[in-house]
Amino acid sequence: xxxxxxxxxxxxKERARAAIEGYRERLLxxxxxxxxxxxxxxxxHRTAAKVAGWFTELELPFESGLSLTGVKARxxxxxxxxxxxxLGELDALVLPRHPLADPETGAAHACGHHAQVASMIGAxxxxxxxxxxxxxxxxxxxxxxxxxxxxEWRRTRVRAGGLTHLVGKADLLARGAFDxxxxxxxxxxxxxxxxxxxxxxxxxxxxxxxxxxxxxxHAGSSPWHGVNALKAAMLAISAIDAQRDTFxxxxxxxxxxxxxxxxxxxxxxxxxxxxxxxxxxxTLDALRGACAVVDRAARAGAVALGARATVETTLNYxxxxxxxxxxxxxxxxxxxxxxxxAVAPGRHLGASTDMGDLGAVMxxxxxxxxxxxxDAHSVDYLVTDHVLAALEPAVLMAWxxxxxxxxxxxxxxxxxxxxxxRTPGEPDGRPAAERYGDLRAGFDGLTHYDGARDDTGRHDGxxxxxTHGTARGTxxxxxx
Numbered sequence: 033x034x035x036x037x038x039x040x041x042x043x044x045k046e047r048a049r050a051a052i053e054g055y056r057e058r059l060l061x062x063x064x065x066x067x068x069x070x071x072x073x074x075x076x077h078r079t080a081a082k083v084a085g086w087f088t089e090l091e092l093p094f095e096s097g098l099s100l101t102g103v104k105a106r107x108x109x110x111x112x113x114x115x116x117x118x119l120g121e122l123d124a125l126v127l128p129r130h131p132l133a134d135p136e137t138g139a140a141h142a143c144g145h146h147a148q149v150a151s152m153i154g155a156x157x158x159x160x161x162x163x164x165x166x167x168x169x170x171x172x173x174x175x176x177x178x179x180x181x182x183x184e185w186r187r188t189r190v191r192a193g194g195l196t197h198l199v200g201k202a203d204l205l206a207r208g209a210f211d212x213x214x215x216x217x218x219x220x221x222x223x224x225x226x227x228x229x230x231x232x233x234x235x236x237x238x239x240x241x242x243x244x245x246x247x248x249x250h251a252g253s254s255p256w257h258g259v260n261a262l263k264a265a266m267l268a269i270s271a272i273d274a275q276r277d278t279f280x281x282x283x284x285x286x287x288x289x290x291x292x293x294x295x296x297x298x299x300x301x302x303x304x305x306x307x308x309x310x311x312x313x314x315t316l317d318a319l320r321g322a323c324a325v326v327d328r329a330a331r332a333g334a335v336a337l338g339a340r341a342t343v344e345t346t347l348n349y350x351x352x353x354x355x356x357x358x359x360x361x362x363x364x365x366x367x368x369x370x371x372x373x374a375v376a377p378g379r380h381l382g383a384s385t386d387m388g389d390l391g392a393v394m395x396x397x398x399x400x401x402x403x404x405x406x407d408a409h410s411v412d413y414l415v416t417d418h419v420l421a422a423l424e425p426a427v428l429m430a431w432x433x434x435x436x437x438x439x440x441x442x443x444x445x446x447x448x449x450x451x452x453x454r455t456p457g458e459p460d461g462r463p464a465a466e467r468y469g470d471l472r473a474g475f476d477g478l479t480h481y482d483g484a485r486d487d488t489g490r491h492d493g494x495x496x497x498x499t500h501g502t503a504r505g506t507x508x509x510x511x512x
Contacts (some may be wrong), residue, residue: 041438044320048158048430059154064424066146070124070139074100079122083174086153087218099203103174113168114444116433117216121178128410142413144221144404147421152425165438171213174354176200181346201386211463217397220424221404227368229400231359231378234385235312236319236351242330245338247301258301259339262294265305268333274378275325285319286382287311322417347475352388355395357447362399365431393464395451401425
């Protein structure tokens with residue numbers, strides 16, 4: 033696909049661009065307003081209401097309350113055909129010391145999702161001006177909870193049945209919100225010097241909550257009667273650190289841990305300690321291997337102190353690889369918009385995104401745009417140029433959708449055919465939610481270790497102690 037199209041397609045693109053420019057100040061104001069009112073995942077009620085207001089103004093039928101706060105609108109084309117989804121992520125991070133953090137919640141937009149919401153609305157404005165020339169539909173989804181924060185709060189809701197997964201796109205997938213979507217895209221802000229980066233990939237990730245339990249006693253007069261859960265956790269951290277150089281460079285493994293609880297008072301031997309561990313890797317096999325390392329470390333800490341350890345494992349994000357056909361399309365349109373020197377090639381990033389979950393079951397596009405300064409997820413990250421971060425991505429996505437759905441949706445059908453050629457048997461007629469469930473199967477579960485007995489662990493879950501999952505597939509080409 034060239035991404036430039038025929039003369040008629042070029043006219044449609046200019047019409048869409050003009051429509052977006054007509055809302056220029058309002059879209060920039062929206063991006064700035066959302067930046068100053070951050071909300072964390074599954075709690076983005078104000079932001080979702082803003083999106084719903086825009087959909088109402090644009091006369092787009094929509095659903096709200098999806099996965100608690102998600103909002104989904106649909107724009108019909110002139111004929112039936114494939115459906116392309118344009119996404120915007122609603123949530124912020126928890127960074128209380130960020131200069132624009134909410135003083136009550138500590139939430140801060142240190143990843144630029146507010147600009148995504150504005151660019152999604154902008155794309156809807158542009159495509160509304162040409163919808164009568166599109167042979168297919170466009171879905172606009174404001175999705176919650178891309179960031180992996182406040183995990184225990186989310187686990188509580190999963191246990192209660194209010195959520196199925198800890199992150200938004202995973203939960204929406206499991207609930208069937210993407211069953212009527214054939215491909216999806218969003219544009220993410222970045223502090224990088226390039227105006228546009230196309231084709232980046234990301235690690236997948238697993239989160240583990242490890243609770244060590246021991247026995248309390250007086251830390252001064254009778255510490256020998258206690259079993260120190262804190263020291264068991266510290267030994268587990270040391271065991272993880274001791275194995276970092278055993279991870280292959282090409283697997284891009286990252287293991288990060290924090291100790292949210294390490295005891296109640298220094299005068300008593302701690303009888304409970306809790307670790308939160310995030311494990312990232314480039315492929316599912318590398319994730320399994322790193323999970324096995326962390327589980328061995330947890331068991332070792334328990335055995336060394338005679339404590340007990342319970343490991344709760346949740347697959348957080350699947351590895352993310354972008355669709356080659358959509359990447360070509362975005363690069364061509366980015367070059368037409370900004371010039372060839374402004375478009376950088378993609379690279380592999382150690383971070384993670386739940387676009388990987390979506391990309392496991394359909395073609396996805398996730399370029400990065402400029403407009404921000406500082407390092408993502410840090411107190412110095414800030415969108416300073418809302419034109420680059422919100423307005424220009426709206427034009428880019430509108431142009432990509434036009435290329436996909438104009439002229440009988442030839443571009444979309446070509447994208448789907450190329451995907452099918454790479455992944456024989458997919459999608460086999462099953463809805464996205466069902467196929468996604470199969471991909472995630474095998475990671476989640478509980479493992480119990482009794483260090484006093486030094487047994488091999490008791491397991492309550494869906495996966496085996498040694499394999500850590502049964503998901504299969506092709507890695508490195510954009511699908512699993």
